[in-house]
Amino acid sequence: MRLLIVEDDVSLGPLLKKEMERHGFAVDLADNGVDGEIMGEVEPYDAVILDLGLPKRPGIEVLQHWRAKKNDVPVLVLTARDAWHERVDGFKAGADDYLGKPFHTEELLVRINALIKRANKQTGGTFKHGDITLDEERQCVVDATGTSHELTGTEFRLLRYFMHNPGKILSKTILTEHVYDYDSDKDSNVIEVYVKRLRQLLGKDVIETRRGQGYIFRG
């Protein structure tokens, strides 16, 4: 899952980035409104964390621009606590959720996960599809036989994206974009290699190959 954080506070931004990366997100960070807006237009993020008080361009404006251009990426807005009118404004500008500062990281994490699930039309706390259950907190997976496997970072990011988009054809390009962040440009067969590893863990049939098109996850 790729995440964009737009936050100018130098003591908060990098901390958030690190924290979210620990939980298996590929994170890009922008420290002002203009950069943030462009990045949000160019890269295919699965969710955005947007501070409202930003230098160069206010967060509300960034959000409005995105929505005006039909960019409907899920956006969680960070606001000052108890400024409910500000939050209503944020909602009207197209935010999907908000969180008042200061906040607990765990709550932020849960909300981001909820946003992504909602965007992918999934429900439920334990992430399950078919016989396969993914524990997003412990980054491990339980297969059809009930055996639990620990996942490495990349394995987890890939499997999670698959499980959030079951039944869809996912091209290697798409998968690469959602598993890795901005700095990486892979023209290699990493995805093939990790698909193979996931198949070793979960069984051959869990991921189906569509030659020339991509892969399909089937629980």
Add this chain to the structure above:
Amino acid sequence: MRLLIVEDDVSLGPLLKKEMERHGFAVDLADNGVDGEIMGEVEPYDAVILDLGLPKRPGIEVLQHWRAKKNDVPVLVLTARDAWHERVDGFKAGADDYLGKPFHTEELLVRINALIKRANKQTGGTFKHGDITLDEERQCVVDATGTSHELTGTEFRLLRYFMHNPGKILSKTILTEHVYDYDSDKDSNVIEVYVKRLRQLLGKDVIETRRGQGYIFRG
């Protein structure tokens, strides 16, 4: 839009009901968890407002039961203010949004509308003609008997062009030009071969031959 409110507070429930009805919703009200759960299962609501502190059965449990039964109606959870762990639990149980009590009605409205809007944004990438349904996203086709077939790239491109031009006579030259990007100078029988393959999948009569002129697709 049909709305279910599950709220036991007699000073809040009826008020909410009235308020939401003023804004064009058809509202049912349940004042305990058991009734609420049953109503949510039986009636097709567009959204649910669910209080967590309920008599007879806790709201969290109601929500979990629904989700376990694959009932993915959008649910907005009402929680006590500042009980962030409670909100985390709510999200994990499958809530789509929450609101801390006390709240402003305007904010509740905005959120409910956002929820419904999101849920209705169904994307059906299927293309149907007669008994044949083409899934343009998964590149597969469902025939008259309900059997689903996967299509290879060329099969898909050809069938798609047929289905976008049903009833028309399509010459092999035309088909070649639309299935292949540039080189229409194929003096081969590729089209014949692929027409044959499509007929094998979907039945003889789906594509009719017009000797010397071309083919006609008939759903």
Add this chain to the structure above:
DNA sequence: TGTTGCCGTGACCAATGTATGATAAACCAT
């Protein structure tokens, strides 16, 4: 009814995309 040319069909192979094991490089905690 015979001739002509278009179409249907199964077999076939080369091109292209994918799988996989081995290996090297990067990373991380001690």
Add this chain to the structure above:
DNA sequence: ATGGTTTATCATACATTGGTCACGGCAACA
């Protein structure tokens, strides 16, 4: 740094596909 784990790359083996061909059949026309 050190040892162990994770990640990426490469070379090669493998599988599917797209497209060709030869031949047999059928339709239209004389």
